[in-house]
Amino acid sequence: MIKDTSSQDTVIAPKLGRKLRLPLIIGGGAILMSALVWASLGQDSSVxxxxxxxxxxxxxxxxxxVRDIATTGKIVAANAPILYSTEEGVVTLLSQPGDEVELGQVVAKIDSPRLQSELQQQQSLLEGMQGSLERAKLDARREQLRVSQILDMAKVDLEAADRESRRGDQLIESSLISKIDFEKSKDDLHKAKLLHKHAQQEVDLMRDTLTFEIKNRTLEVERQALVVSELTRQANALNIIAPVSGIIGNWLVEQKARIAASQPILTVVDLTAFEAELAVPESYADELGLGMDVELSFGSVNVVGQLSSISPEVRNREVTARVRFADSNTLSLRQNQRLSARVLLENxxxxxxxxxxxxxxxxxxxxxxxxxxxxxxxxxxxxxxxxxxxxxxxxxxxxxxxxxxxxxxxxxxxxxxxx
Structure with missing residues (x-):
């Protein structure tokens, strides 16, 4: 009878890998748990x-x-006058936009028949008044001659009466004339003196009267000459001249257009004076001050200028400021050229x-x-x-x-x- 199978079993020794498997599993689990704990701490809500x-x-x-403001702007002509019409009429533009013009050059003409007609009428009236003045001077000389003759005759009569009076004095002493004739000679002398006195006064009065009349006529002529001079000035102003040397900017009217008085015609840009116009946010407006340094950059060119004017009004949440800078003649600048700027507020x-x-x-x-x-x-x-x-x-x-x-x-x- 067989009790068990122990006689058939063989003892086999365990391999080294099997001995280390369990410690390795336990150690790896510990490391994994430590990593999970550290990750949980790193993801804590407080850190x-x-x-x-x-x-x-x-x-x-x-x-x-360095406190500063960065902004943008454009180049503008510091002197770009707008030329206006002086009278109503038809305008003829003589220069194209972009043409160079010199100071005093005629750039446009206005044809005003009304002004030309009025000028001719006033000139004719002036010539008539000048003729009347010369005629009045001749009449004055004639009157002066007439009263001078009267004065001379009165003087002759006075001398004759004085002579008769002296003869009467001698004859009355010799009783050669009657007393009546003697008194009559005295009356003639007195009458001659009165006539001479009145003639002298009439000469003086006539001289003053003629002087006044001539002066009055002269003033009328001078007043009319002023009227003609003003109309001549207005007629000459029909030739619109360039107030500065530069170029024609823009036409503001069409060629041969009929325009009203004081209507803008064109602009002339002075190429020798440029400024920068900046748009500064209104939040910095109170910090701006005249004379502050401004760094301007257009292309590869950098210049330094100073604030020359600050607009008192705000438009589109911006304040307009002007910057004046030197050596603009040596720079190649154009109207409305864009630029960047840096306003230096404080150091x-x-x-x-x-x-x-x-x-x-x-x-x-x-x-x-x-x-x-x-x-x-x-x-x-x-x-x-x-x-x-x-x-x-x-x-x-x-x-x-x-x-x-x-x-x-x-x-x-x-x-x-x-x-």
Whole structure:
């Protein structure tokens, strides 16, 4: 009888791999659990993790903060007068847009028959008045001659009467004439004196009268001459001349058009004087001041100018400013040429500052400082800023590293892990 199969069994020793399998499984499980625990800690709600490639960092430095405004504008002629019509009429434009003209050159003419007719009428009237004046002078000379004759005759009569009076004095002493004849000679002398006196007064009065009449006629002629002179000036003004040397800008009317008085005709651009016209946002309008330096760039050319005028009104949320710059004669400029500009508002030396970024959207009171791959939130106080830098007034020190861009993903958390 067979009790069991032990006599048939053979003992086989276990291999080395089977001995290590269990420890390896246990160790791998422990490592996996540790990794899961660390990952769970990294994903804890109190510490977020972001990719450092999405962030932009900047170091706080000390230096001179240049406050500026970046804007755009265009080149405009500092002297571009508009020429207007002086009278109603038909205009003839003698120069094309773009033509060069000299100072005093006739660039347009206006045909005004009404003005020409009125000028001829007034000239004819002036000539008639001048003839009347000469005739009045001849009449005055004739009257002066007549009264002079009367005065001379009165003087002769006076001398004769005086002589008869003296003869009567001698005869009455010798009793050769009667007393009546003697008295009659005295009366004749007295009458001759009166006639001579009146003749002298008439000569003086006639002289004053003729002088007044001639003066009055002369004033009338002079007044009429002024009328003719004014009409002549208006007639000459029908020739529109260039007030500056330059080029014709634009025609503002058509050729041979009938225009009214004071209607714009064309523009003349002075090529020797240019300015820059800038459009500055109204938020910076209160910070602008006359005489501020402005850096202008058009193409590869950079020049420095000064603010010469600031518009008092706001249009389309912008304020217009004019910049005057030197050496415009040596530059190749064109009307309405576009340019970029940088208005230098202020220089602040020894300022703690950091580059601008979207961290300013947090209100200017919160910043994230990077310390050993961790961005920590801190309260700061920011000051004025330029186009590239912003002043740090409080809450930071030189050398600190801040996150200046990419903070929108921080969700206002106090700490952020940077991977």
């Amino acid at each position: 977020r993790s972001v990719d450092g490639a999405d962030l932009r960092l900047a170091t706080l430095i000390r230096g001179t903060l 602040r030396p020894n300022v703690l500052m950091v580059k601008r970024g979207d961290f300013l959207n947090l209100g200017g009171e919160i910043a994230y400082q990077v310390i050993e791959s961790v961005a920590q939130q801190k309260t700061v106080k920011l000051g004025v800023g330029s186009m590239s830098q912003v002043e740090v007034l409080d809450g930071a020190e030189e050398g600190e590293v801040w996150v200046i861009s990419g903070t929108e993903s921080f969700k206002n958390q106090p700490k952020i892990q940077i991977r």
